[in-house]
Amino acid sequence: MLRSSGILLPMSALPSPHGIGTMGHAAYEFVDFLRRAHQTYWQLLPLGPTGYGDSPYSSFSSFAGNPYYIDLDLLAEEGLLLGEEVETPDWGDHPGWVDYGKIYNSRFAVLRLAYRRADGYCVDERAAFHAENADWLTDYTLYMAVKSHFDLAAWVDWPDEGIRLHRPEAVAIYSKMLRDEIGFYEFLQFLFFRQWENLRRYAHENGIQLIGDIPIYVALDSADVWSAPGFFQLDEKNLPVEVAGVPPDALNDEGQLWGNPLYDWERMRRDGYGWWIRRVGGAQKLYDVVRIDHFRGFESYWAVPSGDNTAQNGRWRPGPGMELVGLLTSWFPQLRFIAENLGYLTPEVAQLLSDSGLPGMKILEFGFDPHSESDYAPHNCVYHSICYVGTHDNETVTGWLEGAGKGCAAYAADYMHITPDEGWCWGMIRTGMSTASRLFIVQMQDVLEAPPWTRMNEPGIADGNWRWRLQPGEITPALTEKLREYTVRYRRG
DSSP: OOSEEEEEOOGGGSOOTTSSOOSSHHHHHHHHHHHHTTOOEEEOOOOSOBOTTOOTTSBSOSSOOOGGGSOHHHHHHTTSSOHHHHHSSOOOSOTTBOOHHHHHHHHHHHHHHHHHTOTTSSHHHHHHHHHHHHHHHHHHHHHHHHHHHTTTOOGGGOSOHHHHTTOHHHHHHHHHHTHHHHHHHHHHHHHHHHHHHHHHHHHHHTTOEEEEEEOSSOOSSSHHHHHOGGGBOBOTTSOBSEEEEEOOOSSOTTOEEEEEEOBOHHHHHHTTTHHHHHHHHHHHTTOSEEEETTGGGGTEEEEEETTOSSSTTOEEEEOOTHHHHHHHHHHOTTSEEEEOOOSSOOHHHHHHHHHHTOOEEEEGGGOOOTTSOOTTSGGGOOSSEEEESOOTTSOOHHHHHHHSOHHHHHHHHHHHTOOTTTHHHHHHHHHHHHSSOSEEEEEHHHHTTOOGGGOSOOTTOOSSOSOBOOOTTOSOHHHHHHHHHHHHHTTOO
16 A cells, blocks of 8 residues: 555435435546545445444445445436436435435335336346355345335344244245345345446546445344354344443443444354455455454454443453454455554554554544643654544544644644644645555545534434535535645655
8 A cells, every 4th residue: 555545435425416425427526536636545434235323334234235325317327217216206405414214215116116127137247146146145135025024123023933033944935925025135236236346447447446344343133143143142032142332431431332243253263254254255345445443342342231221331352363353364465454443442452453464543633632642643643554634433623623622722733833724624634644654534524624514423322423415516626626736745646
């Protein structure tokens, strides 16, 4: 990874007339913007299908793509949809905000129209797609079909115990009974990956590499857990014994209760970590670089008794450590990794990062404490690291500045030589560009000098996240040229 820079922008945040960003024309235009601005990377959030809460970090599958991102205009150009079918639904009232309720109510109805017209559409390609992806596609499409059959209930609440426990005889019955619905969900995956591969090819042709994210945990209500319960810490009813979270700290005396099922690491080890190899293999089909979310969980993880309302009563338990990390990096030598080494860190986590050889992350918004030395200060952004102004979990620069306090802000302004003419956003972009870190990433909101409400996610807050969208016309030639000048000045593009 040479000295370079890139932009963090979720797929959902692209402009679109249909309520949410897609893999359509705006995505290609964003690639064009990155090329003209001399950027090298486009970092995205996870692309999997989302459920309640709309979080890309809580997906129905570690392998599937989100049908929301299938571009409807491209389907209309292929004759699978009519123009009025695309334009008639209510996709939301504000072009800068995703209304997930309206998207959910409209998107699948329109996609079913495309499915009904798909007889004879890409027959050979669809057969090849099925054969290549059958190891996850068969379980995922059945899971979604059964979920639809039971009014979208989580699989732990399905009334038929046989299919809830994934018994072979029940799988055979439902596979036959729900054949058409299974076909619909497979059709959506074919469309997603077909559009994604075309977009990724265009990005590569224009010198843009794609960074993606692997959440360390999977959702309980997912095809992953339903179809392979033996790899998770579940009881005889396939319900979690303990769940994931993080311990209390100075900011939250209850900790964070994530609720994800925990892995049975011993069972995975005996299987040669095949589940993880398949999962990273799926990510390799999407991305050029993979950020491993919550990397510290590989060293040790916080296990909370199932049923607790807070994470206070959890305990640290050992993770697979270098045994798994080393296996993955050696198994996928062409895939580059970034370790998300944030949160509660210990010398053992630092040692795992060092042993792995992976670059960790430096967050400039964490770097300006006037009273103590910070590992995230710009002068500590060493070459073997990835520098961010902030991530999707952090404030925008404008929001950070509001909460920084006078002492912190004054210290940061003096350190970075912030001037009124340049402003805080571009002053922090300049600072990040100038660090020794091999890669610098900035959120698109900060390039736009966007207000605090455009923050993508506030951890611990269930509602109102993942909604901000880039609006048409916000990326101007002047903005592109300004980013290009900063990038060239610091030899990143």
